[in-house]
Amino acid sequence: xxxxxxxxxxxxxxxxxxxxxxxxxxxxxxxxxxxxxxxxxxxxxxxxxxxxxxxxxxxxxxxxxxxxxxxxxxxxxxxxxxxxxxxxxxxxxxxxxxxxxxxxxxxxxxxxxxxxxxxxxxxxxxxxxxxxxxxxxxxxxxxxxxxxxxxxxxxxxxxxxxxxxxxxxxxxxxxxxxxxxxxxxxxxxxxxxxxxxxxxxxxxxxxxxxxxxxxxxxxxxxxxxxxxxxxxxxxxxxxxxxxxxxxxxxxxxxxxxxxxxxxxxxxxxxxxxxxxxxxxxxxxxxxxxxxxxxxxxxxxxxxxxxxxxxxxxxxxxxxxxxxxxxxxxxxxxxxxxxxxxxxxxxxxxxxxxxxxxxxxxxxxxxxxxxxxxxxxxxxxx
Numbered sequence: 001x002x003x004x005x006x007x008x009x010x011x012x013x014x015x016x017x018x019x020x021x022x023x024x025x026x027x028x029x030x031x032x033x034x035x036x037x038x039x040x041x042x043x044x045x046x047x048x049x050x051x052x053x054x055x056x057x058x059x060x061x062x063x064x065x066x067x068x069x070x071x072x073x074x075x076x077x078x079x080x081x082x083x084x085x086x087x088x089x090x091x092x093x094x095x096x097x098x099x100x101x102x103x104x105x106x107x108x109x110x111x112x113x114x115x116x117x118x119x120x121x122x123x124x125x126x127x128x129x130x131x132x133x134x135x136x137x138x139x140x141x142x143x144x145x146x147x148x149x150x151x152x153x154x155x156x157x158x159x160x161x162x163x164x165x166x167x168x169x170x171x172x173x174x175x176x177x178x179x180x181x182x183x184x185x186x187x188x189x190x191x192x193x194x195x196x197x198x199x200x201x202x203x204x205x206x207x208x209x210x211x212x213x214x215x216x217x218x219x220x221x222x223x224x225x226x227x228x229x230x231x232x233x234x235x236x237x238x239x240x241x242x243x244x245x246x247x248x249x250x251x252x253x254x255x256x257x258x259x260x261x262x263x264x265x266x267x268x269x270x271x272x273x274x275x276x277x278x279x280x281x282x283x284x285x286x287x288x289x290x291x292x293x294x295x296x297x298x299x300x301x302x303x304x305x306x307x308x309x310x311x312x313x314x315x316x317x318x319x320x321x322x323x324x325x326x327x328x329x330x331x332x333x334x335x336x337x338x339x340x341x342x343x344x345x346x347x348x349x350x351x352x353x354x355x356x357x358x359x360x361x362x363x364x365x366x367x368x369x370x371x372x373x374x375x376x377x378x379x380x381x
Contacts, residue, residue, distance in 0.1 A: 009366035014041045016356040016364065019050060019062065019070055020111055021104065024126055025097035026083045027059045027090060032101055036351075048366065054083075057090055073364050076113050078129045095158040096126070096144045098233035099192045106241035107349035108147065118148040118182055122245040130178075141174045142166055147190065149244045153179050154229065156190040157217070159202045165214035172226065188227040191217065195232045196287070196318045221290070230287040236314030239346040243312075244286055246345060254283040256341050257310040257333065269302075271295040276308050284309045284319060285335070296328040306330035312346065313337070 018037055022028060030053065033042070042060075045051045050066030053059070062070075067080040084090075104110055109123045115130075117123040125146045127138050143155040155175045157166075175187055193199040206218040221228055229244070231237045243249050254273040255262050258281065265272035265280065271294045274281040280299040284292050292309070299307045310333040311319055323329035335342045355363050 009044060010355040011044075011364045011366060012041070013352040013354060013356045015045060016074075017104075017351050018042060018045060018060075019066060020074070021097075021100065022051060022060060022062045023067070023070055023077055023080070024110065025093065025100050026081065026128075027054065027057070027061055027093045028097045028101070029094060030058045030060060032098055033060060036101060036105060044366070054085070056085075057094070059090070059094065069367070073358065075359070076111070078113050078126075079132065093128075096128070098194075099145060099156055099158060100124075100126070102192070102231075102233045102238045103145070103147065103241060105235070105238035105348050106245065107347070108241060108245060115146070115178065115181070118146060118153060118179065121148055121150060121247070123148045137178055138174050139170065140167075141171050143171060143175060146175075146179065147241075148185075149241075150247060150249065151184070152186045152188045152227075153182060154188045154190045156192055156231075158233075159191045159193045159199050159217050161198070161202045161205065163202060163217070165212075165216050166220070167213050168215050168220050169213060186227070188229065190229050190231050191221075192231050192233050192237065195234065196230060196236075196315065199230050199232060200318065224290045227288060228290060230289060235348070236312055238348055239312055239314075240285060240287065242347060242349075243345050249345070250283050250286065253285060253335070253345060254281065254310070256339065256345070257281075257283065257335060269298065271298060272307075278304070279330070280304050280307045282307055282309050285312045285315065287315065289322070292323070296323060300328070309333065310335065 014037060018033070018041055042051070045066070048065070049063055050069055051060050052063050054061050061083050070077055071080070100110065103124050107122070109117070109120070112123055112125050113129055115125055118125055127143055127145065130137055142157050144158060145156040147154045147156065155171070172187070179187070191199050191203070193202065203218040203221045205216050206222060207216055231240050243253065246252065250273060258274055258276060261276060263275040265274055269280070271291055272280040273283045280295060282292055282295045296307050299305065306327060306329050308331045309319060309323065309329050313334050316332050316334050319329070319332055324332055335346070337343055337346065357363060
């Protein structure tokens with residue numbers, strides 16, 4: 001890219017979002033970032049030395065010059081924290097970044113530094129912003145992010161096999177105490193991970209009741225004392241989040257699926273979403289498997305036999321193994337993305353390649369290349 005061209009550059013929304021995502025996440029795997037952005041988005045940022053590649057883990061991080069650039073142009077940023085290169089810190093932050101990219105792809109509003117943002121639907125807050133030197137209202141809890149989805153505040157946990165046990169009571173106390181100012185909302189959990197299969201494999205790890213207050217994620221799931229959604233950090237998970245951020249998603253998606261065949265469920269059967277040809281019908285695309293288990297059991301107990309289920313493409317194989325092959329479901333439908341209303345409900349966010357504009361309507365020019373090269377050099381001692 002010629003220097004004259006670079007020096008005349010106006011940064012695009014895509015390029016600024018790469019910088020903002022790195023400020024919020026601290027590390028992002030190169031492969032993960034390239035699922036959403038192109039080399040053309042990343043190369044100018046490397047050229048200006050706003051970002052660099054941490055080769056040991058093949059991950060991008062912001063440089064000092066990149067942090068200064070953001071400080072000069074954007075308000076409401078989390079503190080510029082020098083990344084820790086300890087193995088355990090990198091692994092933890094990389095897990096968080098995968099979920100953050102999934103939420104970004106779903107169109108969730110990510111770039112907030114205050115918990116008050118959760119007063120609005122579709123917002124996300126990363127708890128790492130409150131874990132600063134001298135203060136840590138989240139203690140040693142594992143909740144990585146908070147999302148506002150309709151009338152729910154969901155705490156997101158990254159779950160995989162052998163990840164260890166959690167102090168569940170402490171987790172819920174921290175979630176309730178830190179969001180107490182948000183009235184009229186239900187608290188729930190999101191279990192995220194690489195895939196549905198990897199999350200469910202972790203949930204199969206259970207133990208006999210122990211003296212310790214530490215429990216496996218599988219034990220917490222089986223207890224059913226809090227609503228838990230299974231949402232992987234991939235494209236299907238992004239579509240799932242996009243749907244769940246919409247008002248009354250369960251009712252609306254059920255009506256979209258059944259069309260004129262929709263019949264409301266009996267008032268006393270809130271775990272069912274509709275009746276379909278006399279059979280209980282469940283909208284399972286939010287992957288609230290505890291609710292689905294309850295619906296299947298109550299259908300059989302009340303003489304209706306196996307239930308009917310509708311889900312997203314990418315979910316049907318997991319649900320088939322868990323419900324159809326076990327005789328709990330007779331039919332599993334998937335939403336057709338050919339329907340305009342389904343396309344809208346499951347849409348993914350694509351950042352614009354047009355020039356970025358600040359909240360004041362200003363555009364952001366690239367700095368002179370030579371000056372930035374000097375500014376981006378590490379200090380020598």
